[in-house]
Amino acid sequence: MTDQDGRPGPEREQARWFDDEAGPVVRPYAMTRGRTRTAAEGRLDLIALVIAESRAGEPIADQTLSPEHVDIVELCREAPQSVAELAAEFDLPVGVVRVLIGDLLDAGLVHVTRPVPPAELPDAQVLREVIDGLRAL
Amino acid sequence: MVFGRSERRRRSGPAEPVTLKILVAGGFGVGKTTLVGAVSEIRPLRTEERLTEAGRPVDDLHGVEAKSTTTVAMDFGRITVHDELVLYLFGTPGQDRFWFLWDDLAGGALGAVVLADTRRLADSFAAIDYFERRGLPFVVAVNCFDGADRYPAEAVRDALDLDPEVPVLLCDARERESARDVLVAVVEHAMRRGARHPEPALP
Numbered sequence A: 001m002t003d004q005d006g007r008p009g010p011e012r013e014q015a016r017w018f019d020d021e022a023g024p025v026v027r028p029y030a031m032t033r034g035r036t037r038t039a040a041e042g043r044l045d046l047i048a049l050v051i052a053e054s055r056a057g058e059p060i061a062d063q064t065l066s067p068e069h070v071d072i073v074e075l076c077r078e079a080p081q082s083v084a085e086l087a088a089e090f091d092l093p094v095g096v097v098r099v100l101i102g103d104l105l106d107a108g109l110v111h112v113t114r115p116v117p118p119a120e121l122p123d124a125q126v127l128r129e130v131i132d133g134l135r136a137l
Numbered sequence B: 001m002v003f004g005r006s007e008r009r010r011r012s013g014p015a016e017p018v019t020l021k022i023l024v025a026g027g028f029g030v031g032k033t034t035l036v037g038a039v040s041e042i043r044p045l046r047t048e049e050r051l052t053e054a055g056r057p058v059d060d061l062h063g064v065e066a067k068s069t070t071t072v073a074m075d076f077g078r079i080t081v082h083d084e085l086v087l088y089l090f091g092t093p094g095q096d097r098f099w100f101l102w103d104d105l106a107g108g109a110l111g112a113v114v115l116a117d118t119r120r121l122a123d124s125f126a127a128i129d130y131f132e133r134r135g136l137p138f139v140v141a142v143n144c145f146d147g148a149d150r151y152p153a154e155a156v157r158d159a160l161d162l163d164p165e166v167p168v169l170l171c172d173a174r175e176r177e178s179a180r181d182v183l184v185a186v187v188e189h190a191m192r193r194g195a196r197h198p199e200p201a202l203p
């Protein structure tokens, strides 16, 4: 198979879209305008919940936001979403979702729940509730 | 949808849900995704790359003949204990070259399951070393594949050179009750550890 007009073939396209080791990473970072980190990084654990500061139907006026930002806010208005769930829902790398959430935090459109401090256990009462909940499965 | 009433989203609303996570680790193809799927209320969400299609060297599939893909990112499930307490389960990548994802997964975790297959016990060494070093409470769950010899839990403990306090269980990752019992063992172990070491473990 030759590629007469020099356009990248399907394999080349694949190579650009999918980083070999880490899955699809290249193109989604265009949404973050190339940013791979956010100042909010430390607060955006995979299980931190993103909670909308507005109700469904309220307009989101911020012109600097991309459609992906708006999608995230709209989903979080239905129910709080963990960072991991947002990444899975929009099929985006977690790094990209973190940057987008960082923007939404800066814009005051969402807040996030406090992540568990590293190596700190929740209190025994919470753990007992988890055990009871699991036993009831 | 999961958490119901919309007031919960308002800053002034009632307490926000507490989220916890447990990791499910172990070698390639040992049954991590299966265990997460057995107890999760949602189909495990994941990012998967088909290694064979991407023309990569084929992984060692000894003992996992039917398996042709491997998870390169993470997969996770969710158990809503009640509307203010949600447990997430994360299957860790099964291969050593994806370890860079582990620190992100392990930070703030309640504990971990190391799944082991008696035919390939050495595949669980890396995960055990990692959790021991991090001081993260973990249990070893031996996934009883059909056709694998059944070893008593104590023989597995010796072979893996585990600390006496580390629980070792036999399980069937496909069975909901069995997977649930493994998770209960993790939380109970974390509780005992918490009672004994009130100071946070050093990373």
Ligand SMILES: Nc1nc2c(ncn2[C@@H]2O[C@H](COP(=O)(O)OP(=O)(O)OP(=O)(O)O)[C@@H](O)[C@H]2O)c(=O)[nH]1
Pocket (backbone or CB within 6 Å): B027, B028, B029, B030, B031, B032, B033, B034, B035, B064, B066, B067, B069, B070, B071, B091, B093, B094, B095, B143, B144, B145, B146, B171, B172, B173, B174
């Ligand atoms: N017989 C039997 N088969 C199992 C059991 N657990 C998992 N399997 C099968 O083993 C294969 C691998 O299971 P997975 O859950 O995908 O393993 P994994 O650890 O997530 O694999 P990677 O993410 O690729 O490392 C699948 O075909 C499962 O159906 C078990 O307890 N008994």
Ligand SMILES: [Mg+2]
Pocket (backbone or CB within 6 Å): B032, B033, B034, B070, B071, B075, B091
């Ligand atoms: Mg898997």
